[in-house]
Amino acid sequence: MLYRSFLKLWLLPPMLNILLVAIGLAVIARYRRLGIAICIAGLGSLLALSVPLVSNGLLASIEVARPIDLPAQRWQKAGAIVVLGGGHVELAPEYGGRAWPTSDAQARLSYVAWLQRQIQKPLMLTGGTPSGSQYAHAQVCAEYLQSLFGLQPVWIEASSRTTAENAQQAAAILLQENIHTIVLVTQSMHMRRALLLFEQAGFDVIPAPTELADRKLPVWQASSWLPSADRLADSSLVLHEILGYWVHRLTGL
Template structure:
């Protein structure tokens, strides 16, 4: 897990671009042409990935599953047996709360799942293991927030997974014990294609319930051609999804 974390930090932005800039500095005196290329790629990559317009276009390529319109929510009970929410990390030791809390992305998923639950009456399952091997599990944190802040109970918690593939594998195992094979899956729109692929490989019938679409009009000045920090963070998540969609079929069968 630690090796995977460090590799992602080195490869994904901004780490990979900083390495290119460092390489340019190291090569400047001996290989000026290579150094100039590395500097151009490093600075140019940072600029491009900090543009909201780039986020918007990249998300349109990745967000392939349509949203569930609200009129469809009550009919989910005829199409599925449980709502599964995938974890999305945590915020560490926030003094305002006195404990670790689900990330902002996870809270988006919980809010959406609570609305789907109230509209359909379907029970909920949280899926997420230990974050960097530190308890409590993401599933336990999400279940607590769902109960305390949304007054919605969680029936099942899958607390072993560390990857999207394991979310699917371990969730499917728990659900099979209950005779359940039809699920509503809640996660970000860009993450949904990879998550859907994983859950269907476990023999589950999946209704996709994506949220957090980024492939919409960015509503920024100058059409989103001014760089901003939020866009760099969003671009990094989208690049992570693009790599995941390409690599998962090679890593998992």
């Protein structure tokens, strides 16, 4: 796990951009044009990835589904809704020092609380105990759903720590109960990789993404072109998902 974290750190913005600039500066004395070009590439790509239109376009490029079509018939054959964990804060002082889902996890959980009331399917939460934590993520999410929405999951899968393990552990539980079709809930940027992994685990998956790309982001507004740290973070997350998807496709890891 540590080597994966190390590789991701240096293969994704902003560290990748910093690395490019460092390389450019290192060679600029001997290879002036090459060094300048590498520095421009590092700084220029950092700036571009911070622009809302670019960040939003990256997200739109990897989306595999729009919001679930509730009037459609396909979801009716689903045997369960599966929600992927999105992390939690170990100690949230504003909530009395309790473990609490991150904003990403809250987006998934709020959406699934609404979705479950619409389609009335049993719920599975997935997510084990992260390194350095004393709480299983699925259990933290279960307490969140119960306390805020009065919603109780049927299955709590609390041993997985990656998306691949989410899929494998969910399959070990649900396929034994003859549940082969699921509604899968996660962030839109995460859905392509999650969909691949859950299909490989043996499921027929109905994607139900949340936090989708804004397809109406106006090109003519100045705010659409103003760089921001939040948009850079979004771009980095999307590139992480693209990298993870293709690494799995090519290596099976």
